Amino acid sequence: MKKVLVTLLIVLMTFSAIYAQGKGEATPTGKRTLRISAESWQINKIFLEHAAQEFEAAHPDVDVEIITLADQTVLANYVIDWSKGNTETDLVFLDGGYMSKTYAAQDLIYDFEKDLKFFDNFPKSNFQPGVLETGAIEGTQVCLPAIYEVYGVSINTAMFKEAGLVDAKGNPLPIKTWDDFYNFAEKLTKKDAQGTVKQVGASIQFGNNLAGIIGGAIIAQLGHCTTEDGYTYDFDNADFRHMVDLWKKGVQNGYISTATFVDNAGGRNGFKAGQIAMCYEAAGRWMEAVPTLGADNLSLVEIPGGQGTYCFGCQMAIPRASKNADLATQFIKEALYGEYCQTNAFTQYGKMSVIKEYFEKALETTPLWNNIADSMSKAVAIPEWEEQAKWLKGLNVIFQEGLVNPKASADDIVNQMVALSESLKK
Amino acid sequence: MQHTIGERRKIKEMWGWLFVLPTCIVLFLFVVYPICYTSFLSLCDYNFAFDKKPTFVGFKNFSNMFKDKQFLAALSNTLVFTVFMFSLLIVLSLAFALLLFHKKKRSWFYRTSIFMPIVVPASLICLLFTWMLADNFGIINKLLINIGLSRFTHNWLTDAKTARWWVIIVSIWGKVGFSTILFLSGIQSISQDMFEAAEIDGAVGWKKLFYIIIPNLSETFVVTGIWAILQCLKLFVTPNVLTKGGPGNATLVLYQTIYNEAFLNFEMGYASSIAFVLTALVMVFSLINLKMSRREN
Numbered sequence: 001m002k003k004v005l006v007t008l009l010i011v012l013m014t015f016s017a018i019y020a021q022g023k024g025e026a027t028p029t030g031k032r033t034l035r036i037s038a039e040s041w042q043i044n045k046i047f048l049e050h051a052a053q054e055f056e057a058a059h060p061d062v063d064v065e066i067i068t069l070a071d072q073t074v075l076a077n078y079v080i081d082w083s084k085g086n087t088e089t090d091l092v093f094l095d096g097g098y099m100s101k102t103y104a105a106q107d108l109i110y111d112f113e114k115d116l117k118f119f120d121n122f123p124k125s126n127f128q129p130g131v132l133e134t135g136a137i138e139g140t141q142v143c144l145p146a147i148y149e150v151y152g153v154s155i156n157t158a159m160f161k162e163a164g165l166v167d168a169k170g171n172p173l174p175i176k177t178w179d180d181f182y183n184f185a186e187k188l189t190k191k192d193a194q195g196t197v198k199q200v201g202a203s204i205q206f207g208n209n210l211a212g213i214i215g216g217a218i219i220a221q222l223g224h225c226t227t228e229d230g231y232t233y234d235f236d237n238a239d240f241r242h243m244v245d246l247w248k249k250g251v252q253n254g255y256i257s258t259a260t261f262v263d264n265a266g267g268r269n270g271f272k273a274g275q276i277a278m279c280y281e282a283a284g285r286w287m288e289a290v291p292t293l294g295a296d297n298l299s300l301v302e303i304p305g306g307q308g309t310y311c312f313g314c315q316m317a318i319p320r321a322s323k324n325a326d327l328a329t330q331f332i333k334e335a336l337y338g339e340y341c342q343t344n345a346f347t348q349y350g351k352m353s354v355i356k357e358y359f360e361k362a363l364e365t366t367p368l369w370n371n372i373a374d375s376m377s378k379a380v381a382i383p384e385w386e387e388q389a390k391w392l393k394g395l396n397v398i399f400q401e402g403l404v405n406p407k408a409s410a411d412d413i414v415n416q417m418v419a420l421s422e423s424l425k426k
Numbered sequence: 427m428q429h430t431i432g433e434r435r436k437i438k439e440m441w442g443w444l445f446v447l448p449t450c451i452v453l454f455l456f457v458v459y460p461i462c463y464t465s466f467l468s469l470c471d472y473n474f475a476f477d478k479k480p481t482f483v484g485f486k487n488f489s490n491m492f493k494d495k496q497f498l499a500a501l502s503n504t505l506v507f508t509v510f511m512f513s514l515l516i517v518l519s520l521a522f523a524l525l526l527f528h529k530k531k532r533s534w535f536y537r538t539s540i541f542m543p544i545v546v547p548a549s550l551i552c553l554l555f556t557w558m559l560a561d562n563f564g565i566i567n568k569l570l571i572n573i574g575l576s577r578f579t580h581n582w583l584t585d586a587k588t589a590r591w592w593v594i595i596v597s598i599w600g601k602v603g604f605s606t607i608l609f610l611s612g613i614q615s616i617s618q619d620m621f622e623a624a625e626i627d628g629a630v631g632w633k634k635l636f637y638i639i640i641p642n643l644s645e646t647f648v649v650t651g652i653w654a655i656l657q658c659l660k661l662f663v664t665p666n667v668l669t670k671g672g673p674g675n676a677t678l679v680l681y682q683t684i685y686n687e688a689f690l691n692f693e694m695g696y697a698s699s700i701a702f703v704l705t706a707l708v709m710v711f712s713l714i715n716l717k718m719s720r721r722e723n
Contacts, residue, residue, distance in 0.1 A: 259584065266562070
């Protein structure tokens with residue numbers, strides 16, 4: 001009897017293991033399941049749950065399952081899964097285009113144009129000018145942007161008024177050059193009798209978004225980002241060296257915050273808390289500060305130089321391993337590119353609509369964006385390199401060590417950047 | 427059907443093997459195979475995002491390591507953190523264990539205070555400290571300003587020197603509860619008769635600690651020591667969440683370098699070779715701990 005029971009248990013365990021392996025293809029109700037993976041900020045700020053509900057209501061035979069990614073490094077594991085023909089997701093959200101290059105290198109994701117014929121009944125003319133390019137790699141549309149963002153300088157106008165940095169009408173003075181930025185940061189910084197900084201003039205994102213910060217600053221200064229090869233940043237010049245020199249002086253004198261060295265959100269949180277007067281990073285930061293500072297105390301200006309800005313999209317890709325590519329494209333067209341997601345992401349979080357019609361509608365309700373309209377019209381994407389992570393980590397080390405080191409000059413910092421850039425695969 | 431004794435033994439053995447088989451399969455799949463494959467990868471150049479298959483390069487990854495500034499910084503930080511963290515962890519947990527052993531009044535309060543960090547997820551602890559120590563809006567700097575000590579405010583996490591100390595402090599805060607449990611159970615297992623006899627012989631206070639408690643904790647020191655060494659060398663969550671390994675490379679550790687190389691740079695070959703260096707370090711430190719404990723015995 002004992003032996004029979006043991007054998008039965010072993011058989012049961014084996015069957016349950018086999019069942020667990022094969023689970024996930026068909027649901028007991030016979031419905032199709034569309035699986036979408038995204039980070040929590042993407043789920044919240046692009047209103048993915050609302051989009052899922054809308055799509056399920058329109059298609060009762062479809063369940064939409066949203067998988068929350070812990071962070072972007074999880075996406076690396078998809079390379080292994082997808083190259084074996086397996087996938088736990090049908091539509092994946094990427095923060096920027098860095099991973100798409102990796103996926104495309106092994107032909108793991110669909111080309112929206114040639115493979116999925118996305119634009120056959122959704123013309124390219126529906127999109128904002130230039131946004132589709134943020135999802136293309138060497139002319140192939142491997143990703144589509146869900147929303148897009150540009151860089152700018154968010155400012156606390158109450159602090160500008162207090163520091164006397166306003167014109168006769170009470171509007172903040174324009175920040176035309178990096179010298180202006182430095183001088184304003186100096187005037188906006190408050191120190192007590194003991195020299196302790198109580199209010200910081202400015203914050204620049206010296207953390208994870210440093211490549212964008214550098215790219216944006218170059219674009220605003222020169223009107224382009226790269227040299228003729230289309231990959232190398234055009235930073236080996238006097239303008240950029242001067243800019244770095246000012247950043248360095250700002251950090252060492254306490255006019256520019258170092259909070260972003262270890263905390264990506266350090267600068268924007270300081271801005272929202274009313275501790276920092278200017279915040280140079282994604283332009284939507286001023287909108288995040290509305291609940292704490294009030295819309296009347298906030299403004300948005302162009303990156304010094306005013307020749308353009310850096311734009312990037314939150315990209316979407318569909319793995320070739322997915323059996324639901326048709327559902328995923330339908331979801332993008334009907335729900336994500338619908339009015340609710342596109343308008344609310346813009347008006348509530350500054351994540352701009354990629355659809356021209358909704359972009360213009362949303363702009364009417366938030367006219368402050370018109371302050372950087374000229375820059376936005378000249379927005380450029382920065383190159384995504386094969387060794388992008390090494391580039392970013394290298395930049396972080398060079399800047400975080402160089403900016404606080406009194407012995408290092410701006411030339412030293414730029415020379416290290418040149419050497420790093422030359423050593424990496426693009 | 428009747429079986430002979432030999433047959434019965436064989437059947438019994440067969441059943442034995444059958445029961446052990448699932449464990450053997452699991453061990454082979456999740457321990458033996460990964461170790462063998464990692465050894466192979468450590469001798470290969472393999473970027474899993476861009477290379478179709480690994481290319482054998484011999485010991486090139488190991489020789490390249492010593493030219494890599496990030497690896498050298500991570501190695502040095504790991505060793506420094508290990509020395510400081512290990513010493514502080516052992517001393518503090520022994521002190522807390524003694525406190526809990528002797529403190530009879532309100533012992534529930536002390537126990538809860540010391541053990542609570544164990545149940546809080548490490549990443550959450552680090553996030554809380556990130557906000558508390560923030561330059562511009564952190565509660566610690568605010569508190570210092572409000573009590574008139576603004577000259578002591580500091581960029582705690584963005585200054586390399588203080589960032590290192592905070593990584594050590596936060597890590598210890600999160601781990602000291604567990605090692606305290608180990609020491610406390612060790613102290614509680616010492617016979618009460620021994621304490622009473624020692625007291626009659628005049629061994630009180632420090633004498634009791636050095637002549638009765640510590641010698642009787644030698645086994646606990648071995649277990650706690652190995653556990654502490656593993657925790658120190660495999661430090662990951664604190665520097666990864668609290669400082670992201672920064673500023674610069676100031677708090678970058680080996681475990682983080684392995685993760686970055688494998689899942690950010692996709693360099694599986696190089697990451698595997700660093701993993702072997704870390705394994706070697708764990709073994710060396712554990713052996714030192716074992717030898718020292720045996721010598722004391």
